[in-house]
Amino acid sequence: MHIIPKFELFEENNNIIIEKDSGKLPTVININKNALNNTFFRKTIWTGSNLQMTLMTVEDSIGLEVHDVDQFIRIESGECLIEMGKSKDSLDFKTNANQNYGIFIPAGYYHNITKIGIIELKLSAIYAPVEHEKGTINIKK
Numbered sequence: 001m002h003i004i005p006k007f008e009l010f011e012e013n014n015n016i017i018i019e020k021d022s023g024k025l026p027t028v029i030n031i032n033k034n035a036l037n038n039t040f041f042r043k044t045i046w047t048g049s050n051l052q053m054t055l056m057t058v059e060d061s062i063g064l065e066v067h068d069v070d071q072f073i074r075i076e077s078g079e080c081l082i083e084m085g086k087s088k089d090s091l092d093f094k095t096n097a098n099q100n101y102g103i104f105i106p107a108g109y110y111h112n113i114t115k116i117g118i119i120e121l122k123l124s125a126i127y128a129p130v131e132h133e134k135g136t137i138n139i140k141k
Helices: 031-037
Strands: 009-012 015-018 042-047 052-058 070-077 079-085 093-098 102-105 110-116 121-128
Antiparallel strands (some): 009 015, 070 121
16 A cells, blocks of 8 residues: 655545645545635646646636646535636636536636635636646635
């Protein structure tokens, strides 16, 4: 059995919390607990060779963006408006979603996620392949 070095993790109430990106090491965590405890706009928690997971806390919206990689976003808490489209001027896919919903964003699609309601919007996101540099932390949008 491989033990992840203690400096990579700490435990809080029997839930493993990622302190920094532990990518390329086998890792098992409570994603929801980590997402709910995340205070940063974006924080990478695992960056492998072909896949990456980040956690996000969204105060208003993520802002219109497009990636050359596929993305999966899970809503860990809160409610949001999801907008997507093939061009930034034509976001023709719009829907609301809340906790426990998943959002699949194909590479090349413009997208924005906007917080609605009063509950904090916390997200976990998987990029395949990797989108951000390992260890990336964006304190604010």
